Amino acid sequence: MNGGLKGLEKILYGVKRGKAMLIVQKYGGTSVANLERIRAVAERIVNYKKEGHDLVVVVSAMAGETDRLINLAKQITENPPLREFDLLVSTGEQVSSALLSITLQSMGYPSIALLGYQVPIYTTDLFTKARIKEIKTEKIKESLSKGKIVIIAGFQGVTENGDITTLGRGGSDTTAVALAAALKADLCEIYTDVEGVFTADPRIVTNARKLKKISYEEMLEMASSGAKVLEMRSVELAMIYKVPLVVRSSFTNSEGTLITEEDEEMEKVLVSGITYNRNEARISIYGVPDKPGVAAKIFGPIGDKGIVVDMIIQTARPDGKADITFTVPKTDYKEALKLIEEIGKQLEAERIEGDPNIAKVSIVGAGMRTHPGVATKMFETLAKHSINIMMISTSEIKVSCVIDEKYTELAVRALHEAFKLENENSIKEEI
Amino acid sequence: MNGGLKGLEKILYGVKRGKAMLIVQKYGGTSVANLERIRAVAERIVNYKKEGHDLVVVVSAMAGETDRLINLAKQITENPPLREFDLLVSTGEQVSSALLSITLQSMGYPSIALLGYQVPIYTTDLFTKARIKEIKTEKIKESLSKGKIVIIAGFQGVTENGDITTLGRGGSDTTAVALAAALKADLCEIYTDVEGVFTADPRIVTNARKLKKISYEEMLEMASSGAKVLEMRSVELAMIYKVPLVVRSSFTNSEGTLITEEDEEMEKVLVSGITYNRNEARISIYGVPDKPGVAAKIFGPIGDKGIVVDMIIQTARPDGKADITFTVPKTDYKEALKLIEEIGKQLEAERIEGDPNIAKVSIVGAGMRTHPGVATKMFETLAKHSINIMMISTSEIKVSCVIDEKYTELAVRALHEAFKLENENSIKEEI
Numbered sequence: 001m002n003g004g005l006k007g008l009e010k011i012l013y014g015v016k017r018g019k020a021m022l023i024v025q026k027y028g029g030t031s032v033a034n035l036e037r038i039r040a041v042a043e044r045i046v047n048y049k050k051e052g053h054d055l056v057v058v059v060s061a062m063a064g065e066t067d068r069l070i071n072l073a074k075q076i077t078e079n080p081p082l083r084e085f086d087l088l089v090s091t092g093e094q095v096s097s098a099l100l101s102i103t104l105q106s107m108g109y110p111s112i113a114l115l116g117y118q119v120p121i122y123t124t125d126l127f128t129k130a131r132i133k134e135i136k137t138e139k140i141k142e143s144l145s146k147g148k149i150v151i152i153a154g155f156q157g158v159t160e161n162g163d164i165t166t167l168g169r170g171g172s173d174t175t176a177v178a179l180a181a182a183l184k185a186d187l188c189e190i191y192t193d194v195e196g197v198f199t200a201d202p203r204i205v206t207n208a209r210k211l212k213k214i215s216y217e218e219m220l221e222m223a224s225s226g227a228k229v230l231e232m233r234s235v236e237l238a239m240i241y242k243v244p245l246v247v248r249s250s251f252t253n254s255e256g257t258l259i260t261e262e263d264e265e266m267e268k269v270l271v272s273g274i275t276y277n278r279n280e281a282r283i284s285i286y287g288v289p290d291k292p293g294v295a296a297k298i299f300g301p302i303g304d305k306g307i308v309v310d311m312i313i314q315t316a317r318p319d320g321k322a323d324i325t326f327t328v329p330k331t332d333y334k335e336a337l338k339l340i341e342e343i344g345k346q347l348e349a350e351r352i353e354g355d356p357n358i359a360k361v362s363i364v365g366a367g368m369r370t371h372p373g374v375a376t377k378m379f380e381t382l383a384k385h386s387i388n389i390m391m392i393s394t395s396e397i398k399v400s401c402v403i404d405e406k407y408t409e410l411a412v413r414a415l416h417e418a419f420k421l422e423n424e425n426s427i428k429e430e431i
Numbered sequence: 432m433n434g435g436l437k438g439l440e441k442i443l444y445g446v447k448r449g450k451a452m453l454i455v456q457k458y459g460g461t462s463v464a465n466l467e468r469i470r471a472v473a474e475r476i477v478n479y480k481k482e483g484h485d486l487v488v489v490v491s492a493m494a495g496e497t498d499r500l501i502n503l504a505k506q507i508t509e510n511p512p513l514r515e516f517d518l519l520v521s522t523g524e525q526v527s528s529a530l531l532s533i534t535l536q537s538m539g540y541p542s543i544a545l546l547g548y549q550v551p552i553y554t555t556d557l558f559t560k561a562r563i564k565e566i567k568t569e570k571i572k573e574s575l576s577k578g579k580i581v582i583i584a585g586f587q588g589v590t591e592n593g594d595i596t597t598l599g600r601g602g603s604d605t606t607a608v609a610l611a612a613a614l615k616a617d618l619c620e621i622y623t624d625v626e627g628v629f630t631a632d633p634r635i636v637t638n639a640r641k642l643k644k645i646s647y648e649e650m651l652e653m654a655s656s657g658a659k660v661l662e663m664r665s666v667e668l669a670m671i672y673k674v675p676l677v678v679r680s681s682f683t684n685s686e687g688t689l690i691t692e693e694d695e696e697m698e699k700v701l702v703s704g705i706t707y708n709r710n711e712a713r714i715s716i717y718g719v720p721d722k723p724g725v726a727a728k729i730f731g732p733i734g735d736k737g738i739v740v741d742m743i744i745q746t747a748r749p750d751g752k753a754d755i756t757f758t759v760p761k762t763d764y765k766e767a768l769k770l771i772e773e774i775g776k777q778l779e780a781e782r783i784e785g786d787p788n789i790a791k792v793s794i795v796g797a798g799m800r801t802h803p804g805v806a807t808k809m810f811e812t813l814a815k816h817s818i819n820i821m822m823i824s825t826s827e828i829k830v831s832c833v834i835d836e837k838y839t840e841l842a843v844r845a846l847h848e849a850f851k852l853e854n855e856n857s858i859k860e861e862i
Contacts (some may be wrong), residue, residue, distance in 0.1 A: 035506055072530060075466055077537035082546050084536070088529035091522040099503060105515070106508035113515050117548065118593050162549050342700035 012317050020052040021186035022144075026154065026176035029063035030193040031250035032096045034247045035103075040072055041191075041250060042103040045149060050111060056183065058176040059100055061092025067255040082127035086156075086166045090116070093153035093172070101151045111149040114139065116156035116164065121175065123165045126419025130157055130165035131175065135182040152179065177234045181241035184393035186366065188243050190230065191250035196257035197222065197229055199421035200274040204409050207422040211272060212255070215262035216271050218364050219245075221398040225362035226277035235259065262366050270374055271365035271419040278359045278405055281333035282390065283326055283340055288351030290322035297339040297347065298324060301339050311360070311393045311402065321350075325391060330356055358390065359408040362400040363415060375399045381418040387411055446492035451483040451662065453575075457585065457607035460494035461624040462681035463527045466534075471683060472622075473534040476580060480540060485575045487614065489585040489607040490531055492523025513558035517587075517597045521547070524584035524603070532582045542580040545570065547587035552606065554588035554596045561588055563605065566613040583610065601662025608665045612672035619674050621661065622681035627688035628653065628660055630852035631705040635840050638853040642703060643686070646693035646797050649703050650676075652829040656793035657708030666690065693797050701805055702796035702850040703844050709790045709836055711741055712764035713821065714757055714771055718781030719746035721753035728778065729755060732770050738763040742791070742824045752781075756822060758833065761787055768792065789821065790839040793831040794846060806830045812849040820841055 025045070032038050036276045048055055060066075063411065068088045073080040080088075094115055096098025101113035118124075119139060123130035137241055143150045154172025159167045167174050173190055180188035200208040214222075216239035223232045229247055238245045238259065266272075288294050299309060312326040328336045337354045344352045361382075378399050387410065391402035403411055416422070433550070456476070465471050479486055480554025491497075500520045504511040511519075525546055532544035547554075554561035574581045585603025588596045598605050606620055611619035630652065631639040645653075647670035660678055669676045669690065673737060697703075719725055730740060738817045745759040759767045768785045775783045792813075799805045809830050813820055818841065822833035834842055 035503065039507075072466065072526075073533055076470075076530065076533050080533045082537045084529045084532040087544055087546070088526060088533070091525050094499070094517060094525070095503075098515045099507065102504055102507050102511045102519070105512045113518055115518070115595075159505050164546075198496070205728040 020054065022054045022056070022183060023048060024056045024058065024176050024180040024183065024185045024188045026058040026172055026188070026190045027060065027100075027250055028172065028190075028192045029060040029066070031191050032059055032061075032100065033063040037250075038096070038099050038103050042100060042107060042109075044191075044250065045104065046107060046109055049149060049299050056140060056144070056152060056179055056185070057100065058152045058179065059093060059096045060087075060154050060172040062096050065092040065095070083163055086127045086130075087164050090153070090156040090164050090166055093155050095373070097151045097153040100292050104149055104151075109149055109377055110147055111151055112143050113142075113151040113153065115153045117158035117162065119152065121157040121178070122160060123167070125161065125165065126165065127163075127165055129168035130159075132167070132178045135178060137182050140179075140183065143212045168233075170234060173231050173234035174237060177237045177241075177243055177245065180243045181237065185243070187246065188238065189246045189248060189256070190234075191248060192229065193249060193251060194229055194247075195249045195252060195254045196247050197227065197259070198273065200412050200416045201227075201276070204276075205274075205416045208416065209422055209424065210254075211257045211264065213258045213260065214272055215266050215366050216245075216259060217258045217262065217397055218266070218366055221362070221364040221395065222273055222275050225360065225364065225398065225400055227273070227406040228273040230259075241300050251329070266366045267370065268367060269365055270367040270371055271363045271421065273364050274415045274419075274421065275362045275364065276359055276408050277362075278357060278408060279330050280327040280360055280402075281330045281336075281354065281356040282358045282402060283328065283333075283337055283355075284323065284353040285325075285340055285344055285347075285349050285351075286323045286345075287317075287321045288324065288347045290320055294322065294347065295324070298340070298343055299326075301343060302328070302336055305332075305335060305339065307336050311391055311400070313391050313393075327358070327360070327391070357405040358402050359405045359411075360400050360402050361408065361411045361415065362398055363419065364398045366397050368397050368399070377418060378415060381414050382411060385410055385414050387414075404423060440579050451485065453485045453487070453614060454479060454487055455487045455489065455607050455611040455614065455616045455618070455619045457489040457603055457621050457652070458491065458531075458681055459603065459621075459623045460491040460497070462622050463490055463492075463531065464494040466530070468681075469527070469530055469534050473531060473538060473540075473620075475681065476535065477538060477540055482581060484539065487571060487575070487581045487583060487610055487616070488531065488660055489583045489603055489610065490524060490527045491585050491603040492520075493527050496523040496526070514594055516620075517558045517561075520596050521584070521587040521595050521597055522618070524586050528582045528584040531842075535580055535582075540580055540584055541578055543574050544582040545574075546582070546584045546588050547606075548582065548589035548593065552588040552609070555590060556590040556592065556594065556596065558596055560599035561590075562599070563609045564586060566609060568613050571610075571614065594722045599664075601665060603836055604662050604665035605668060608668045608672075608674055608676065611674045612668065613668045616674065618677065619669065620677045620679060620687070621665075622679060623660065624680060624682060625660055625678075626680040626685045628658065628690070629704065631843050631847045632658075632707070635707075635843050636705075636847045639847065641685075642688045644689045644691065644697065645678075645703055645817075646697050647690060648693060649797055650690045652793070652795045652826060653706050656791065656795065656829065656831055657706040657710075658704070661690075686747070696799045698801065699798060700796055700814060701798040701802055702794045702852065704795050705846045705852065706793045706795065707790055707839050708793075709839060710761050711758040711789060711791055711833075712761045712767075712785065712787040713766075713789045713833060714759065714768055714786075715754065716756075716771055716775055716780050716782075716786040717754045717784070718748075718752045719753055719755065719775075719778045721747050725753065726755070727780065729771070729774055730757075732774060733767055736763075736766060736770065738767050742822055742831070744824075746824050758789070758791070758822070763847050788836040789833050790836045790842075791831050791833050791845065792839065794827055794850065797828050797832070799828050808849060809846060812845050813842060816841055816845050818845075 245259040535542040676690040
């Protein structure tokens with residue numbers, strides 16, 4: 001099938017074989033890392049084109065290029081002016097989109113590369129993390145109607161004032177999903193260097209299984225709890241606009257993972273995947289007054305510094321005091337700890353404790369909604385391996401436990417085994 | 432003076448000291464080759480700013496960057512599609528303009544970097560060699576009125592359709608002069624890696640003297656006959672719009688050369704400079720019919736191939752035949768020779784001869800207009816050194832001789848000495 005859609009569409013997407021579709025594809029930095037890789041991407045695109053599909057292709061900068069540009073700016077000043085910073089880093093995608101279009105045309109396939117301002121993709125003027133406001137689709141549609149493959153420089157947009165903006169980390173995924181939504185595309189394929197979404201990190205769990213299908217909600221929970229395959233923002237966008245999303249590798253012809261609306265089949269699966277996150281740190285403040293306004297006094301100053309607090313646990317003690325434990329990104333740990341020490345003095349806290357060596361291990365699955373016993377099985381599994389749980393947080397379709405960082409791999413493997421995720425039909429009715 | 436204008440303006444430009452001016456500066460690739468050089472450029476700009484001048488600064492791509500980008504495209508195909516090629520190579524100036532603006536702002540000086548499409552600089556849609564049609568100056572003026580230093584990405588423009596174009600070799604010089612014309616700037620400074628326009632190539636003539644002043648016409652003749660300091664197109668533009676142009680080095684504080692309208696002082700100087708060009712080749716076709724239409728038959732097919740013929744000499748012979756000799760760029764020599772061999776057969780030419788080892792040596796000076804003896808002195812000088820003259824062409828202010836390439840340095844040195852160009856007041860009334 002040579003990277004085409006034939007096999008995949010029958011199995012996964014439920015679309016009629018041979019029906020011409022409008023497909024948005026996005027290729028990440030490793031997929032266009034050099035001219036050889038760009039050629040491979042072009043060949044993949046051509047295979048789709050030959051099947052009669054219309055294609056809009058979003059590209060990231062060649063691997064390493066964005067970092068090179070950022071580094072140039074940072075060598076000048078730690079805080080480069082953001083407008084010019086975006087002007088600088090947006091050249092990465094300009095280069096890769098031009099090179100891909102040149103490659104396609106050299107192969108005899110009409111194509112056009114469009115920058116953010118040429119589409120245009122209008123954004124807010126919050127440089128380096130702009131949000132898409134509106135995408136004008138006329139120019140893209142006109143080019144498609146002329147039989148052209150449309151290449152779009154990812155990650156970038158333009159303000160109404162004509163300034164170039166960038167969309168922040170994972171911005172090209174967002175470009176692709178937003179374009180798919182605006183164009184009402186039949187499918188949005190995200191090509192990366194992994195083969196899809198796995199039941200757990202394959203580097204830790206050797207028999208981790210690639211998921212064929214997962215719901216937007218599950219994908220969001222997995223992304224928020226450590227899975228790095230997609231940025232949350234693009235998944236949110238896909239969910240809102242019901243864009244069928246496929247994550248797959250540009251290095252193989254392996255079918256990817258379809259991210260779509262929840263269906264009955266998914267609900268039958270209790271746990272879809274295990275994720276972990278080692279990028280957080282824990283801070284505890286003991287013996288503060290257990291009365292209204294205390295949490296605000298603690299988290300107000302932290303939020304003011306732009307530090308994002310993930311989990312919070314507050315425990316009321318018999319003596320009218322409370323203990324509060326929360327997690328922050330490891331990079332903000334020192335600053336947050338310093339802030340809390342000041343606040344602790346004001347609140348006459350008994351003691352403050354911090355621990356940067358923690359990990360958050362999570363299980364995610366749509367089936368949990370109807371099977372509350374899943375959390376218990378998770379706790380039992382960790383206990384069986386003598387792993388102490390420091391914090392717990394839950395959502396409808398996720399349970400997260402904070403543990404000592406050194407047990408991360410053990411916990412992930414144990415949970416993967418306990419929920420029998422290596423088999424497609426894992427435990428369902430056991431619990 | 433630290434690169435400022437104080438000394439220079441008094442001596443050269445005849446502008447009142449302390450008067451705030453609008454100055455367009457252009458920095459070439461070697462001037463912005465790395466972050467250290469960009470910092471030096473920023474410091475120079477700041478010195479002008481401190482003197483109260485308004486500044487519009489055009490930058491080329493960092494040295495080597497344009498070649499790197501061209502090479503990427505050429506690795507894909509020998510003939511990349513031109514629209515995408517321009518999209519690709521224009522990133523070089525985007526990067527350098529952003530980096531310069533970041534540097535200025537990090538030094539506390541408000542600035543804004545603008546791309547061709549942001550100004551906008553409208554051009555024809557002849558990709559890779561577009562011509563400027565119109566420059567909208569509102570955005571630049573608005574930024575200047577807010578006290579900002581305006582940085583413009585050189586070499587690039589935009590079509591009315593929103594496509595990015597580039598202006599061809601030396602395009603950033605053209606951007607600068609066109610901006611100076613559109614903004615009615617008081618001065619346009621071209622910063623490069625040489626200190627100005629010299630009486631001869633200093634690598635050949637050790638006592639070559641930097642000219643303080645030269646007319647547009649002289650500069651054009653020098654550029655067309657081998658001096659590489661400025662592209663002809665930008666000089667033409669400066670002449671048409673009477674933009675005072677200064678060529679100087681960004682590596683020293685040395686005063687440059689002012690290129691301006693011809694004045695009485697210039698006319699007193701017989702010869703301003705000696706140039707040479709080793710990039711041409713000679714082709715001769717002997718014994719063709721000496722009748723109307725023969726030249727067209729020879730030069731028509733050559734022109735059709737895009738080969739530019741420089742000098743042509745046709746000699747009528749007593750036998751009713753003619754000999755024709757002409758020069759073409761060395762890179763086109765083989766193709767032109769092949770064409771001429773075919774044409775020669777049709778015209779029943781006696782013989783065809785080619786010689787790629789020639790050089791064109793020229794003397795340029797506004798004073799020649801009124802002193803016809805200059806050419807004779809040139810011929811005598813070459814003869815004295817036993818240098819045979821193969822071809823001669825003249826204009827009002829230039830005499831060019833084609834000689835054997837191996838005598839190039841000798842001829843240039845001999846002429847430089849003969850016309851006493853090492854002295855500011857060279858021979859005037861001797862002839």
